[in-house]
Amino acid sequence: MRALGWAGLGVWLCMTPLPMAMAANAGGLAVNAEEASINAVDPHIAALEARVKAIRKNKNALQSSIAAGRKATFFCANCHGVDGNSPFREVPTLAGQNAFYLLTQIQKFADGRRQSSAFMQGLVKVLSDTDKINISLYFASQAVRPAVVAHTAQWQTGASLFSQRCVQCHRTTAMGDERIPRLAGQHPEYLVLSLSRYRAHNGQRMDPLMQAVTSSLTNAQIQDIALYLSSKN
Numbered sequence: 416m417r418a419l420g421w422a423g424l425g426v427w428l429c430m431t432p433l434p435m436a437m438a439a440n441a442g443g444l445a446v447n448a449e450e451a452s453i454n455a456v457d458p459h460i461a462a463l464e465a466r467v468k469a470i471r472k473n474k475n476a477l478q479s480s481i482a483a484g485r486k487a488t489f490f491c492a493n494c495h496g497v498d499g500n501s502p503f504r505e506v507p508t509l510a511g512q513n514a515f516y517l518l519t520q521i522q523k524f525a526d527g528r529r530q531s532s533a534f535m536q537g538l539v540k541v542l543s544d545t546d547k548i549n550i551s552l553y554f555a556s557q558a559v560r561p562a563v564v565a566h567t568a569q570w571q572t573g574a575s576l577f578s579q580r581c582v583q584c585h586r587t588t589a590m591g592d593e594r595i596p597r598l599a600g601q602h603p604e605y606l607v608l609s610l611s612r613y614r615a616h617n618g619q620r621m622d623p624l625m626q627a628v629t630s631s632l633t634n635a636q637i638q639d640i641a642l643y644l645s646s647k648n
């Protein structure tokens with residue numbers, strides 16, 4: 416996979432089949448209503464979260480889960496980095512990401528509620544529930560390496576937009592919480608891609624909260640917020 420490089424990966428990502436994305440949109444209200452509440456978790460994810468909570472209560476269980484997660488991510492490391500800090504600007508850093516958010520996204524790729532990457536959708540199908548738990552705990556335990564960015568006017572605009580429109584869910588620290596993603600230290604290119612996908616309502620990322628929040632953002636505002644977030648520790 417490493418030999419394929421970013422160019423090869425780009426080809427993979429461009430192959431997301433359009434009819435699938437359109438079918439997802441046709442799901443309409445039923446899907447939106449189900450996803451409208453942050454706390455509405457489907458039973459399968461709730462069961463995975465319960466297992467994570469139990470593991471966290473026991474220091475030894477947590478250590479062995481993280482160690483197993485490190486082994487299980489040998490293939491993921493080609494794109495997301497060994498410690499979860501991705502070397503590719505459009506591949507998300509997973510280091511320091513919240514474990515329940517990671518579990519949920521893996522599950523959304525698997526069941527088609529997230530269609531932003533045909534490659535990821537196929538890949539997660541081979542993971543067992545235990546793999547998903549170990550991988551999420553491993554990446555969550557790793558430290559993010561934020562970008563070093565000058566505090567320009569663009570950065571300031573990003574900071575104030577973020578504090579006006581995003582902190583009630585992602586927190587002033589941009590660390591989110593269990594089910595809300597950490598944004599601090601994420602690659603700006605990936606953040607721009609994700610925000611644009613929610614705004615586009617193109618079936619790739621279907622969270623109704625984020626679709627609503629991004630609907631009024633301009634391209635320039637998305638760039639400003641992404642720059643600001645990439646520099647946060």
Ligand code: HEC
Binds near residue numbers: 416487490509520596
């Ligand atoms: C060929 C490169 C590649 C490999 C290998 C890969 N990923 Fe990914 N992954 C991506 C890309 C690109 C995205 C972003 C998709 C998007 O833009 O929505 C992604 C997204 C994700 C996300 C969503 C992160 C977020 O912030 O929402 C998770 C979780 C994830 N990958 C987990 C894994 C795991 C676990 C493995 C190994 C089993 C893995 N990936 C292997 C390229 C890869």
Ligand code: HEC
Binds near residue numbers: 507576606622
């Ligand atoms: C009402 C709560 C809420 C608000 C306000 C909110 N978010 Fe979110 N955000 C979420 C949730 C929940 C998710 C996970 C959605 C999913 O599963 O796709 C998310 C996901 C994201 C992601 C995807 C992260 C990734 O790793 O792919 C980005 C980027 C993001 N939000 C940025 C923002 C920005 C920037 C703002 C302000 C302009 C904002 N959010 C405001 C709740 C919120």
